[in-house]
Every structure is written in structure tokens, then in C-alpha cells.
Amino acid sequence: MAKDKKSKSSDKKAAKAAKAAKQEKKAGKKDKKQTAKNKDVDSDAESVDLDAVLAQYAKEQEQYHAITEVASEPPSPRASSTIIANPANENELFSFGGEYFNGATAQFYNDLFVYNIKQDAWKRVTSPNSPLPRSGHAWCRAANTKDVYLFGGEFSSPKQGTFYHYNDFWRLDPTTREWTRVEGKSKAAGPPARSGHRMVGFKQYIILFGGFQDTSATTKYLNDVWIYDCTTFAWHTPKLQSARAVPDARSSFTYLPHDQGAVLYGGYSRVKTAAGGNKQQQAKGKKGGGGGPASRMVLKPKVHEDAWFLRITPPASDAPSGTLPTVSWERRKKPANPPNPPRAGATMAFHKGRGIMFGGVHDEEESEEGIDSEFFNTLFIWNIERNRYMPLTLRRPKANANKRAAQQANLSRRDRARADEEELLANLKALEMKAGAAPTTDPDPDLPPEEDEEENARLAEKPRIYEFPHPRFNAALAVQGDTLYIYGGTYEKGDREYTFDELWALNLNHLDGVSQIFKRDIEDWQGSDDEADEDDEDEEYEDDESDEDEDGEAEDAASVSTAPTSVSAKEKDADEDPGTADEISALTDTLPHPRPFEALRAFYARTSEAWQQLVVDELTKASASAGGVLAKSPKEIKKAGFERAEEKWWDCREEIRALEDEQEEAGIGEVVSLAEKGVGEGGVGRRR
Numbered sequence: 001m002a003k004d005k006k007s008k009s010s011d012k013k014a015a016k017a018a019k020a021a022k023q024e025k026k027a028g029k030k031d032k033k034q035t036a037k038n039k040d041v042d043s044d045a046e047s048v049d050l051d052a053v054l055a056q057y058a059k060e061q062e063q064y065h066a067i068t069e070v071a072s073e074p075p076s077p078r079a080s081s082t083i084i085a086n087p088a089n090e091n092e093l094f095s096f097g098g099e100y101f102n103g104a105t106a107q108f109y110n111d112l113f114v115y116n117i118k119q120d121a122w123k124r125v126t127s128p129n130s131p132l133p134r135s136g137h138a139w140c141r142a143a144n145t146k147d148v149y150l151f152g153g154e155f156s157s158p159k160q161g162t163f164y165h166y167n168d169f170w171r172l173d174p175t176t177r178e179w180t181r182v183e184g185k186s187k188a189a190g191p192p193a194r195s196g197h198r199m200v201g202f203k204q205y206i207i208l209f210g211g212f213q214d215t216s217a218t219t220k221y222l223n224d225v226w227i228y229d230c231t232t233f234a235w236h237t238p239k240l241q242s243a244r245a246v247p248d249a250r251s252s253f254t255y256l257p258h259d260q261g262a263v264l265y266g267g268y269s270r271v272k273t274a275a276g277g278n279k280q281q282q283a284k285g286k287k288g289g290g291g292g293p294a295s296r297m298v299l300k301p302k303v304h305e306d307a308w309f310l311r312i313t314p315p316a317s318d319a320p321s322g323t324l325p326t327v328s329w330e331r332r333k334k335p336a337n338p339p340n341p342p343r344a345g346a347t348m349a350f351h352k353g354r355g356i357m358f359g360g361v362h363d364e365e366e367s368e369e370g371i372d373s374e375f376f377n378t379l380f381i382w383n384i385e386r387n388r389y390m391p392l393t394l395r396r397p398k399a400n401a402n403k404r405a406a407q408q409a410n411l412s413r414r415d416r417a418r419a420d421e422e423e424l425l426a427n428l429k430a431l432e433m434k435a436g437a438a439p440t441t442d443p444d445p446d447l448p449p450e451e452d453e454e455e456n457a458r459l460a461e462k463p464r465i466y467e468f469p470h471p472r473f474n475a476a477l478a479v480q481g482d483t484l485y486i487y488g489g490t491y492e493k494g495d496r497e498y499t500f501d502e503l504w505a506l507n508l509n510h511l512d513g514v515s516q517i518f519k520r521d522i523e524d525w526q527g528s529d530d531e532a533d534e535d536d537e538d539e540e541y542e543d544d545e546s547d548e549d550e551d552g553e554a555e556d557a558a559s560v561s562t563a564p565t566s567v568s569a570k571e572k573d574a575d576e577d578p579g580t581a582d583e584i585s586a587l588t589d590t591l592p593h594p595r596p597f598e599a600l601r602a603f604y605a606r607t608s609e610a611w612q613q614l615v616v617d618e619l620t621k622a623s624a625s626a627g628g629v630l631a632k633s634p635k636e637i638k639k640a641g642f643e644r645a646e647e648k649w650w651d652c653r654e655e656i657r658a659l660e661d662e663q664e665e666a667g668i669g670e671v672v673s674l675a676e677k678g679v680g681e682g683g684v685g686r687r688r
Helices: 002-041 050-061 279-288 401-432 451-460 532-555 557-561 565-576 600-626 634-651 653-665
Strands: 068-072 082-085 092-096 099-101 106-108 112-116 121-126 138-141 148-151 154-156 163-165 169-172 179-181 198-202 205-209 212-214 219-221 225-229 234-236 254-258 261-275 296-313 326-332 347-351 354-358 361-364 372-375 379-383 388-392 476-480 483-487 490-493 496-499 501-507 514-520
Touching (some): 082 138, 092 476, 198 254, 219 261, 296 361
Parallel strands (some): 138 198
Antiparallel strands (some): 082 092, 092 112, 099 106, 148 169, 169 179, 198 205, 476 483
């Protein structure tokens, strides 16, 4: 009987195992079918499997079996990278990460570069354990140690159709160049993934604030505070008083250390704003809450100008282990004499209780189709205690100053040679006397210090300009000693995005010109090249057509609602030279143009005001030319505006279809793009 039960039990187990194996096999076949289906769907699309891409990066990283430093050229061009002064060596700068966009694809980096200031030499560090490629990350030095901590950042597919944000935390030993991933020991998982955030070190803590996340639904800006305790190896979110105000969510702000916590200024975000009508219509829409044009909500850029103080009170020395510090936000008054106009992408470095700000961009969004941007290369000092800004200007050399500087540099070299000779003679004398003492390498304390002279002599050998570098935003800044270093940055002209491949140095004590450490030109742009000269040509075409329209309208007022000026100019040029018909794009004039996958009805709903205003302006010009009053009813103006929009929509149709095909091939149509989220169509506000 027992044997029968045992055999039945074994039969049941075998049957269950066979059933499980059958189900597993069936699931495997289903997965294979789904994988094959996905491959068929995405065969002509950009690969967006970011996990697989990052896994390949990690596999390639394993080939480095030890930490090595090799002589190298300066880093390849990149934006949104970070530089920092080596806290363990006053003669070095670190550079890590970044991305480079050539107009067609984006490439991300995870290499660590070391710049030796005195030797004017670069080294590239390879390590078996290094953070994956990223940009928009944040790092800072710990106040109680000489380690450097890094958190977050972002990575994207080459076509930037899909984004990935990091939430990993790393520690860099500045002496050994060893990276170590930091795993928290507390229940708190740590800050969520993000980029565009900032960190500062305060006593034993690393303080993180803000940033943004790109999700499939929208771009979410953050205003949460996280504190990492370097002694307990734990993240925690401090409890803030509910009655106190806190800063609005933002990214790309200024965040500097303070002897009682940290200070914050400015930043960038996008906020929901009503659009689609004039101020009176918007006011009615707000009161009535109707669904008219005034109730349409869009995301508009906002440059913050407020200042905050984050006060951190560490626990008492006799407090139990694990006691958290007390944290509170305090709103400061608006800084005196801030940069005007307000600007985004202005970066700041900390130097002796003050912030050093450089660059930035001010955007004027005239319409949903265009952004008028002004870039800056001014330098400001922010006195943290006085909460006051002051512009810095360079001091031009006086007459024969270069000659005297060269004489001083030569004299300094002769003095150093004489000191070396005296030291050598002293060592030989000591050996002859068999004193047995090892020759000293320490400088004679009676000799005057020559560090500043050495720095001046080194910078004197570099090309120097007496104006600040080209305007830009999002430049990387770092201060080592009393010298400010400006690396990279971005500038935009037309549809082209310039990534500066250069490093500059400025002595903050002397302000005697900006020295060029290195500078390389980049000529690999593969995107649209709508430069200012092309804009000038478009303006000439429009001016010529405007003159013709005015002449025609003087003879016949009914010609007010003719085809757009860009179309007639294009046809005129095509008649004169057939070869130029394909070279002139209907998308490069100043008129509104349709977006990919946008229907005619949606195009007119978005741009109706612009077309109607264009009709009114032309009617006014025609009236002035005719010497009388040519009026149209509102209904006629709307009809004429729609006709102009329809002609423009069809005129751009072929080019828009080409863009749609390119986007479908790149897989962009299958994900939520930044433009669909209201961020804008590329340009300055693309991703700050």
C-alpha cells in the first residue's frame, strides 16, 4: 500500500513537472514570436533599447583590468559635462562625462580626464569600475573628506527619441582615481532618477536639490531635498515645516555651499500658461472657465530670479546615533543688481565666499514657432552674504606691459636656475663632508614664494585676449586656487548648435586677460544649417515681394489676400534659375509653417492669429499706398487668413512629408517627443 502511494505521488510530481516544462516552452515560443514581431516593427527605426546599449558599455568597461592613466589630447567636444578642482591636489582639474550633438545624432561619454595645470598636460583615466555614459549629472566634493561624489544624469538614444535618467550614486577617490558605487545602508532608496540637479557638500553631508525628469507623459521638474550622511552611508529626506515656503521646482540653478548650509539662486523650468487669445480673451476664459482658445494650456519657459537659504543644523554631539539634522528653507530678498535681462544656462562656481557667474541666454518667445535668443559672455560676482551682484571687467595692459611681463618671467626663470644651482652645490658639499643626510627638496623658507610667479609665467605663454570668450550658455566652470577655468558651452545660431571645444583660464586676483589653454574648431555639423546669411536672403526675398505687393495693391485692393510672399519669391527664383527651386525651403522663412503629422485644421487653429495679423498688416500697407481706406470685415480677414494658411500648408507639404518619413524611420513617432510635450521645437529651450 505504501509503495502504491509512493508511486502515485511520484507520478503526480512527474506530471506537474512535465506540465510546467510545457508551459515554460510555450512561454518561450511566445516571447520569441513577440521579439521577432518587435524586430519587424522596428527594423527601419532607431534602436531605443537603452538597457542593451548600456549593458554593452558595461561589458566594454570590463576590459580595463586596472586603473590606468595615459597621456591624452584634451577631451573631445562635449556639452553638459562637469569639471571640478581636485580637492587632494591643487595642481589638477577633473573632467567627466558630457554629450555631443552634431545635428543628426548624440553621443554620450563616461571618460575621466585629468588636467595638470603646471605641466599643461592632459591624461585620460580608464577604470574597470566607472559610471556609465551620461550628461546633465552633478558632482561635488565632500566637506569632511577629499572625496568627490556624483549622482544622476541622463542618457539617450542617438536620435534623442528616448531618454533614460540615472539614480546611481558614485564616489571618486581623487588620489587613486578609483570609482566606487555607493549603496545606501538605510531603508530610504535614495533620490529618484533625474538630471539638471545640483549638489553641495556641508560638513559630513551631501545636499541634493531639484532637477527634472523626462517621462513618456511630460517633463517633470523637482524641488525635493535629499541629504546623504557620509558617516552613516545613508540617504534621507528631511522633514520640512509645512508652514514655511519652499522654492519652486527647477533645474540648472545656482547652488553654493555656506557655513550654515547652502544658498540657491535662479534656475529654469517650464510652467503651464494659458494661450490662444489676447489678454481680454484670456481674462474671460479664466472667469468663465470655458473651453475657448483662452483655456488652452501650454508649457512656457520660466527663468527664476529668486534666492533661498537652506539652513542645516546638525544634531548635538550628545544626540543618539542616527539623529537627523534639522533643515529649513528661508526665502532671501531678491539680490541687488542681478544680471539684466534674466538668463538661463548661466553657470556659477564658488570662490572664497562668493559665486562667479558666466554666460547664459535670454529667450524671447515671440510665437509658438520661433524663439529670439540673446546670448551673453559677461562675468558677475555674487557676494553671498551681502546678496549683491557686481559685474567684473578685464584690465587691459598698460604701455610696454607685455615687455615688462616677459622680463619678469625671464628674471623668475634665472632666479629659479640660480636657486637650483645653489641647492646642487649644497648637496655636493654635504656628500663631501659625509654628513649622511639625504638632500632636501623643500624650498628655502627664506626665499620669497614663487607659486604666483610660476602661474603668471605659465599663463603668459598662452594666447591671451582682453575680452571674455564668445557668448554661450551651460559652460562648465571650476576654480582651482584663484584661477577660474571656463570649459565648453553651447551657442545657437539659426538652426545650428555650436558646442565649444575650448578651455580658458582667468586669474581672479589680477583680471589681466583670459588665457587660452586650448581651442579647437569643429566642422562636423550634419543638421540643418539655417544660418544668418540665409535669413538675410529670406529677408531680401520678402522685401522684394513686399514692394511688388504694394505696387499691385495700389492698383487693385483685392490683391490683399494673395499667396504668401515666400511662395511667390520661390516661384520667381525658380523661373530665373531652375536649379535653385530645390535649394530654397518653404520652412526657412519667418511665416508660420506646419509641423510633422499636423493636419491643416490643427495648423490653422495654432497659427490663425499670426495669419490674420499678416492680412491686417498688408491691408494697412495697401491703404497707405492707395491713399485711401481699404477695409475688410472680421469675417473676411479670417477667411483670407485661412486661405494664406492653406496655401502655406500645401507649399510645405512635400518637405513636411520628408520630415515625417525621417521621424518614422527613427522611431520618433512611437514615443512622446519633447516637442509634443510643449518644450519647443529644438532650439535654446530644448533640454536645459
